[in-house]
Amino acid sequence: MPDHPDGASRIPEFQSREEEAEFWETHDVTDYLDELRPVEVSFAPGFSSGLMIRLDRADWDALGRIAAERGTDPATLARVWIKERLREAGV
Numbered sequence: 001m002p003d004h005p006d007g008a009s010r011i012p013e014f015q016s017r018e019e020e021a022e023f024w025e026t027h028d029v030t031d032y033l034d035e036l037r038p039v040e041v042s043f044a045p046g047f048s049s050g051l052m053i054r055l056d057r058a059d060w061d062a063l064g065r066i067a068a069e070r071g072t073d074p075a076t077l078a079r080v081w082i083k084e085r086l087r088e089a090g091v
Helices: 017-025 029-035 057-069 074-088
Strands: none
Touching (some): 057 074
C-alpha cells in the first residue's frame, strides 16, 4: 500500500509503452520504491531468454544507426534480421 495520506499512487496510469518510457526517463524509480511490489514472472513455453552477440564498435554503431532510422532498437532489428535469415535458410 502506498505510504501516502490519501493512499493514491503517484505513478500515473499509462496509455502506451512510449508514455511510460517517457515518464521513467524523467523520474527516478528510487523516489517510488514505497509503491513497488515484487511480482512473479513466467515466460511462455519455448521462449528463449536471450543471446549475447559480440560486435565491434563500428558494427554496433551501424546497427544502432539503422535501427534508429527504422524507429526501433538495435536488439529488435538484430532479431528481425536473424529471423529473416532463418526463413531464407528454410528453418
